[in-house]
Amino acid sequence: MKKTFRKYLFCQVNSTKTNLLRAIEDGNEEAIHQMRISIKRIRSMIHILEQFLQEQVSFEDSKEILKSLFKPAGQLRDYQVQYTLLDEIEDEINDIFPHYRNWLLAKITNSQIIFQQSLSSFKTSRLKNIKNEMGISLQLLDEQSFTNKYRDGCLILISHIEQKSSNKLHDRQWHQIRRDVKTLLFNLTVLTLDKSMNNFKKNDLHKLKYAGDILGIWHDWIMCSNHFATYSKESGTQNNKNAQRVIEIASSKANSHLKKIEIILPEILKNLKTLIINSRCSE
Numbered sequence: 001m002k003k004t005f006r007k008y009l010f011c012q013v014n015s016t017k018t019n020l021l022r023a024i025e026d027g028n029e030e031a032i033h034q035m036r037i038s039i040k041r042i043r044s045m046i047h048i049l050e051q052f053l054q055e056q057v058s059f060e061d062s063k064e065i066l067k068s069l070f071k072p073a074g075q076l077r078d079y080q081v082q083y084t085l086l087d088e089i090e091d092e093i094n095d096i097f098p099h100y101r102n103w104l105l106a107k108i109t110n111s112q113i114i115f116q117q118s119l120s121s122f123k124t125s126r127l128k129n130i131k132n133e134m135g136i137s138l139q140l141l142d143e144q145s146f147t148n149k150y151r152d153g154c155l156i157l158i159s160h161i162e163q164k165s166s167n168k169l170h171d172r173q174w175h176q177i178r179r180d181v182k183t184l185l186f187n188l189t190v191l192t193l194d195k196s197m198n199n200f201k202k203n204d205l206h207k208l209k210y211a212g213d214i215l216g217i218w219h220d221w222i223m224c225s226n227h228f229a230t231y232s233k234e235s236g237t238q239n240n241k242n243a244q245r246v247i248e249i250a251s252s253k254a255n256s257h258l259k260k261i262e263i264i265l266p267e268i269l270k271n272l273k274t275l276i277i278n279s280r281c282s283e
Contacts, residue, residue: 001147002138004194009045009134012038017124020069024119027112029080032073039070042130044186049137051156052149057137062130072118076111078223079104085224092246096237103231151191151276157184158269158276165265171222174258178215181265185212188272204275207268214257221254 015038022031043066046059083104090097141149161180164173185208192205225247232243 001194008190012041013127013130017127032077039066041186044183047183048153048187051153062133065126072115076115079107079111082227089246154187158273162269181212211265214260218254218257221250225250
């Protein structure tokens with residue numbers, strides 16, 4: 001399990017470096033997207049290690065490095081995603097559509113400048129520190145202890161998500177569940193790659209990935225509503241009926257996806273918990 005963990009970690013660090021260099025060079029959208037995914041995966045691995053290593057090792061340097069890369073790319077990626085949603089709302093705002101499109105393009109351009117300026121001086125050699133910190137953590141436990149604690153960490157995370165999602169939540173809390181689902185997905189992916197998990201395969205994660213995708217779409221429409229409200233305020237069109245209609249449509253689309261999650265997520269988590277427990281009992 002430790003070998004699988006290390007290999008997966010190194011792959012994500014190398015992917016972060018490769019896509020960072022591409023993104024800095026020309027602001028490539030896909031490179032930014034892939035860099036953020038790799039960073040999320042590394043953060044997820046740190047999260048699970050922190051649960052069972054507690055204060056035995058510090059990951060502060062790794063987290064600071066990842067934050068310095070992730071944050072500048074976040075706003076740029078967000079505006080880029082919003083631009084892809086334009087086709088779905090164009091008919092609703094035909095009178096102010098060109099103005100909103102140009103507003104988004106200006107936001108994208110400004111965010112690209114900020115992104116490239118903030119990261120142009122970043123030394124990619126710093127990424128080695130992540131490998132070093134994580135490598136130290138792997139030395140603290142023997143193979144069997146590491147495997148057991150890693151699986152237990154995933155079970156704890158499932159329980160946290162179950163507990164949170166069983167209550168009536170506001171948007172901010174659902175944002176946290178969205179991040180938790182991604183964290184769980186990335187860590188369970190590592191488990192499926194290890195030979196010791198004979199009963200647990202990547203196909204078992206399809207429904208969890210589907211839930212994560214739905215939460216991602218929900219997030220995009222929440223941000224669409226927020227961005228359009230900001231645009232309306234800045235442009236003085238907040239009283240425009242079409243502008244109000246777009247905010248209502250975006251909110252409605254977000255709520256429809258949230259209702260799906262409320263239905264399917266409990267069963268998905270229950271089944272995953274059973275699979276993980278059974279994989280341990282079969283040893």
